[in-house]
Amino acid sequence: MTPKDRDMERDNFDTAGSFSKLRDQMSSDARERVSHRVCDTLLEMTLQELQQNASDKTQVELAELLELTRGAIAQIDGRQDVLLSKLTKYIHALGGDLELVARFPDADVRITQFEQEDDGRAAAEA
Numbered sequence: 001m002t003p004k005d006r007d008m009e010r011d012n013f014d015t016a017g018s019f020s021k022l023r024d025q026m027s028s029d030a031r032e033r034v035s036h037r038v039c040d041t042l043l044e045m046t047l048q049e050l051q052q053n054a055s056d057k058t059q060v061e062l063a064e065l066l067e068l069t070r071g072a073i074a075q076i077d078g079r080q081d082v083l084l085s086k087l088t089k090y091i092h093a094l095g096g097d098l099e100l101v102a103r104f105p106d107a108d109v110r111i112t113q114f115e116q117e118d119d120g121r122a123a124a125e126a
Helices: 003-011 015-025 028-042 047-053 059-066 070-078 084-093
Strands: 100-103 108-111
Touching (some): 047 070, 059 070
16 A cells, blocks of 8 residues: 555544444443543543543633633643632632542552532531
8 A cells, every 4th residue: 555545544544433333343342441440541630631622612611610711721721730619619610519539458448538519618617
């Protein structure tokens, strides 16, 4: 196959349709394994990836909801260390809830000290 033929083949390749066909040909076990891998991948994202992939909100919309500038959102997205209160507001603005879990060898412990109450105040402030 020549490079020109490969280019033409790639241009005619319908990724979504081809994946659907491939998935339809897979055994149920294989489909389940793929589904688990997709879920695992979705569970590991940066804040920017989360905003882009798990939410329909743009950076501008997120900035408006949080009453920040788009630049401030970009800074949060790029930081390695973010205040828990900012992270909670960020996740809520995306439509999600943030849970803090400490994992120990014998058990997982959900930390509730920082959770939001119905009126929006942190439980620790009550």
